[in-house]
Structure formats: structure tokens, C-alpha cells
Amino acid sequence: MKITFLILLLGLSAAGQLAQAQASHDIAEARNLYAQANRPPQEITLRANLKAQGSGFFGDGSMQPGALRTFDGRYRPVPGLRYHAGLRLLEAQDSINTDSTHLWPVGSLRGFDLGEPGDAKPPRRFRPRLVKEGSAGQRREFVEVLTAVDAGPLLLAWLYTSGADAVAGRLSMAPLLLVGAGNDPGEPLRSLEPSRSSVQRLFGNRADAINAYAMTKQLVYDSPADVARMIDYFNRLAVVK
Template structure:
């Protein structure tokens, strides 16, 4: 376990260094400046915190995430004009906003492996929808740029639901169809219990917020088993 943690930390530091130094760092910053859209929150910096592979929680004055480039930009705590770039492989995740803030509620983004079709896996920042991000099951949004531009000629952000184990970071999350058969399949032998919970609470299998509630219920039951 310690060897794995040390390896992850070394890999994360290498990814972060490459994104901020030399030709590769300059190319990323040029790419950011050339993007007319693709940021969460219209490109404005928001208060948040970084979660690094060494276990630290680092509040920062401003963060903004570009979903098209899968790149987080963080302002320096002393000099806001200076920023650091963080690809998904360089962080455990990040938080936007603050718990208890009604105007800017906390949004939790975590780095997870994503499996799509037969294309293999890749690391992505995903926004966690379940109450906890460490399982047994987790539901999240994966953001990307839409394939077609809108009326303004800009490719809008689109969200894809992904789900899977929250306890095994080596097991990738997979795209989830928001329908009853696909959702219930996640719960295995406890599908009947979840189905009863859905009926009692009048939940909808097509609503991401309701699916997250189903998973929260399953997670509580699974822990007790």
C-alpha cells in the first residue's frame, strides 16, 4: 500500500511538473487562451481547494476548470496573477465553493478512471453526485464539449453520467444509461430493496439526483450487511 501511494505521488508530481514547465506548459497555456468556451462557470475563477496525492487539502483563492482540455487552473495564494495548471493525473481532485454557502454550494470533483466502450480507460475529473465519493457505489457527471456548436457558434458543455465502485480507484467508472434496468443492475442482489425504496420515495430512474439518492440508500444498506 505504501509503495503504491509513493508511486502515485511520484507520478502526480511528474504530471504537474510537465504541465507547468518547458514547451509543454507553454503549449497548454496557449491552448487555454485560444479556447472561446469550455470552462465551468463561464471561465470565472471560484474559491475552492485542491486535494493532492500527498493527502493535503489546500484552499486556494480561485479555481477554474476547462472541460474541453480537461485542465484545472489554480491561482497562487499570494499572487493571483500567477497560476498553476493541474491535469487530472496530477490531483486526487478539487472542490469548488464552500460547504454551507447557499450562493456557491460545494461541488466535489475527483479524479477517476473512465471506461468508454472498447477505447480503454483514461483519467478524468468527474463531479460527484452521491453523498460520499468513496463508495461502495458512486455516481458522477463527466463533462466534455458537445460535438456540435450552438446558435452562437460555440460548442456547449455536456454532461455524461458515469457510475461504478467508489472504493476501488483502480476500477473504472462506466457510462450509465438513466433508465430502470440499467440503474437497478448496479445494485446486484439488493436490487429489490432499492426498488422498494424507489417506490416509497417516489423516485425517478431518469433523474440523476434521484439516482444519487438510490445509491446513497444502497451505500448505507451495503455497509450494514
């Protein structure tokens, strides 16, 4: 019994050390990406590309209040930021000198929020995730999270760079709906058709329970907002199990 307990402790210790090592690696990589994006020659190229874009921004391209979520766990409100989805690049105003901006490519942040807590509409949450479209390889993108939590058993999100020409800064005509494991960043999100059959397959043996919930709340399967509510309910059931 004592030997088993000791092995369990050693296993937990090793897992903790691996997690700590991964976190340190993520922070170092994020700082390196940020540093490269904000010094020549890469900074000059990125800012020239941003200046040349008349479209491809999320929204109208104007600065909006928001917050950065860095890999060291900090939540950093900023007076203004804007996201160019075509270039996969976030530009954020300096908190002290608003005439100055900083560039944040995918991988340099744990995410960002557009909007402020307490507003009539909740902030829109963007997080970096691996995505896979069709037979194409995996890539890391900022996706807009639609589910209530970022790291639940299932995560539903919009991808705004589906079919995008990143060099030209152009976007596809419509975003792509993605789904996947929210608690496994190494598992890529994949496209989801908002239909009854496709959505119910996500829920396995809980499909009937989720369908009953959807009928009670008058939710429909072809509405991404309603599908997000179904997944939120599924996530609550899955956590309580």
C-alpha cells in the same frame, strides 16, 4: 493456530507495504505531472491553448473559490480556480499572489472542489477516475461526483468530456452519466442509462429494498439526482451488511 495467525500478520504487513508503495508512487507521479505542466516548454503550450479557448470551460470560465486535494492528503483552499473540461486542465490562482496561476492536469491531483464549505450550495466535487466509453480504451478524467461519498461501493458521476475534441477544446453537447465501483480506482466507470431496468441492475439482490426506498421518497429513475440518492442508500446498506 499460531502459524495461521502469523501468516495473517505477514499478509496484512505485505498488503500495508504495497499500499504504502502505491501511495508513494502516486505522489511522485503527481509531482512530476505538475512540474512538467508549470515549466517550459509544456507550460507555454498549455497556457497558449487556454488563452485560445472561448468555450469548453466548466461554467462561464471565471475564477471561483475552491480547494485542491493533493495526493499527499492535503486540503488546500485557493482564492480562485477554473476547469477547462475540453483540455482536461485545472487552472488555480496562487494563494498569496492571485495574479499568478498554477496548472494542474489530470493525474496531478487527488481532486478539486468548486465552491466553499458553508455556502448555500455544497461544493461540487471533481475526482480523477478511469472511464471507458463504449469500445474505446480507458482514460483518466476529472469527473464530477454525484454520490455523497467518493469511495463508496458505488459511485455516480458526470463526465463532461464525452465525445470531446481535446485539441480544439470543444465539448459534447451533454455530459455523460457514469457509474462504477467507488472503492476501486483501478476499475473504470462506465456509462449508465438513467432508466428503471438499468439502475436496478446495479443493486443486485437489494433491488427490491432500493425500489421500496425510492417509492417512499418519491424518487424517479430518469433523474440523475434521484439515482444518486438511491445509490447513497444502497451504499449505506452495503457498508452495514
